[in-house]
């Protein structure tokens with residue numbers, strides 16, 4: 001049954017489940033006919049960029065921001081316009097000042113990568129009205145909003161977009177695991193054919209057997225109970241890491257306690273190199289991402305992203321103390 005060539009947009013059963021989930025959990029306005037199953041958010045980003053951006057087109061990106069999006073944009077020959085980010089997310093007015101006629105904007109409004117900022121409603125509305133006025137596209141990457149520990153998440157940008165300018169992208173990498181390589185794009189009806197064409201050109205179709213399994217998993221309610229269970233585990237893991245890094249190097253860093261997601265950002269108080277520190281930590285078996293790498297033009301803050309999913313409390317505490325020893329020796 002699942003051995004043949006099939007719909008390039010993905011199995012209808014999975015697209016139906018995804019549409020239903022996104023309507024309920026993220027207030028995305030969609031029908032299964034607008035959902036394309038992708039090989040992770042990365043393929044969705046790449047296909048969005050191939051479909052919407054011509055070489056030389058200006059595209060706003062968050063600064064600091066996600067490298068995977070920048071890679072796809074650079075590969076398409078886009079002219080990256082670095083738009084700074086503050087506690088309310090992308091600073092839309094700065095984007096307008098730098099390049100009002102950009103073709104598109106790439107944003108992570110639910111949980112800005114890597115700062116963790118949640119885009120305020122004012123900024124969301126500003127971004128949407130910019131897109132409408134300038135006939136621009138918004139690529140909304142909603143990669144990890146399921147794991148929110150405080151309050152309810154803000155609805156997606158797509159859900160408040162009255163003029164069909166938003167391409168909504170999500171993934172099962174955080175909800176389930178990255179090796180599953182399943183993500184999705186929800187596209188305005190007039191873009192469906194273009195996205196479908198790009199998908200056929202790239203890899204014909206997503207693997208059918210895997211999609212059928214995930215569709216059943218969702219239909220039987222396992223995904224929502226899994227998310228609920230993991231949210232509690234990740235909250236505990238976050239608290240363990242916050243406590244361990246505060247205790248072992250609280251005098252050297254500023255900690256931003258995340259209200260959602262599976263990673264924590266810390267910034268150094270003194271003038272140290274986060275790249276050197278991450279290399280030192282790796283030699284001691286601790287893998288952390290230097291935050292300065294995610295900056296494009298804005299002055300880079302030195303800090304680290306600490307991922308806390310997939311480890312038990314004991315290993316997280318050991319890692320935090322090893323990392324603190326490296327930071328202390330280099331500070």
Ligand SMILES: Cc1ncc(COP(=O)(O)O)c(C=O)c1O
Pocket residue numbers: 039040041042043066068108113141143170171172173178182183
């Ligand atoms: C901002 C952002 N977008 C998307 C993804 C997920 O990509 P994928 O679904 O390709 O694993 C990640 C993963 O780390 C991410 O940080």
